[in-house]
Amino acid sequence: MFSEEHKNYLKKVKRQNKIVIFFKIFIILAFMSLWEICAKLEIINPFLTSYPSQIILTIFDLFKENNLLLHIWITLYETIISFLLASIIGIIIASILWSSKTIFRILDPYLTVLNSLPKISLGPLIIIWVGAGTNSIIFMALLITVFTTTVNMYNSFITTDPYKIILMKSLGATKMQIFSKLVFRGNIPSLINTLKINISLSLIGVIMGELLISKQGLGYLITYGSQVFNLNLVLTSIFVLGIISYLLYIIIDLLERKIK
């Protein structure tokens, strides 16, 4: 079937895969154990650092007593809504900018300023304008995500091969056809990349918003935990947040594979 050399090659690939998986798991186990042991032996102050077994226990407690699922749901809900809104609005603005060089030239400086402005500085304003609630958190996350989406997508739209555009024109394509059949279709890979960035930006925005104002959500648990000096609660919330952001990333990743 296969030559000796090919068999050796396959063996080598398999061995390397095993090494990767082993160390992936080893690092997390080693870190957790070290953390647990150091805290138990009080080499580090367990009150400040908590430790893995206690975090697991806290998660169960939060489930039972504090409705952890509700907090997770609130954070997820705000993230998904702002992610969807920012992605759709950003793509629409980018398409408009692509369709007219003049509009782009007019709006360019505004976009640059808005994109580089640290949106968290708008937090207090947003709370006053929109009110202290879910809406202002979504708005905040939207602001953080939408300009990056616009700039990223516009930049990839304009890199469309000019010869392909000439080809479309020579076939008599309208601007709309050029956009849908070539510019947008051809930039789906960069769209997926933008979505990957967006999901984490939205999560950042939501948590920032929740830290500032909320009464629910994981960001709220973190603020609350730090206010009552319950660092165990803070670390537990961060731990849950880490898992959520990883899962969201995986969902986009699956979407990407499905499209390919």
Place this chain on the structure above:
Amino acid sequence: MSDNILEIKNLSKIYHNEKGEMLALKDISFSIKKKEFISIVGPSGCGKSTILTILANILKKSQGEIKFNIENPKIGYMLQEDSLFPWRTVLDNACLGLEIRKEKTEKNKNKVINLLKKYGLGEFINSYPDSLSGGLKQRVALIRTLAINPDILLLDEPFSALDYQTRLSLSDDLKRIIKNENKTAIMVTHDIGEAISMSDKIVIISNRPGIVKKIIKVELKNPGTPTENRKDSNFIKYYDMIWKELDNHV
């Protein structure tokens, strides 16, 4: 004169930018008969491609007259780059023009499938362009151009991106396909040999501003495929003639 499918009279083109203007083409006049194959040769940057972009309606002319002696002329434009869309199969690429014109009927689609089969692309119909060689890709590009059933084909250095071997065999293919399908064609090239071996008529354009230096009618002793034509005894005569015309302006 009525057998001319296209007449160009005193065509001029000026390019503008903020620094100034540049006269690219001046008083270009020539005509083409049905089923004729014309080449436009000239030094690079002389504006020869501009003529095609104007004919293809991508750029506007500055002055002059372009007269088609047919109603609603359909124009097929083929470039140096195959510009195939990597996310479309060979068949879907070839049908792009039909799709844009909303003429992708079952009948037209079958025509394209037949063209692909006829010209050696049958086994690649459902493949993606990535798996094709440069020569095959350019052949798909030609069929994409033919799919809309154009009255005139405009070929802008269609072989420039290919290696020499592929170039020769593809120019044979292209000439054969154009002849079989009874098409009229205008090709831009900087390769003198290519022009002589493929054309009935050669328009020589001089450098900036591009003006028509000379129009040569090619009459070979034993016309055949482009590769065979390169061995024709008149070939070298025309080669020298064109070379001298161009040489004055280097």
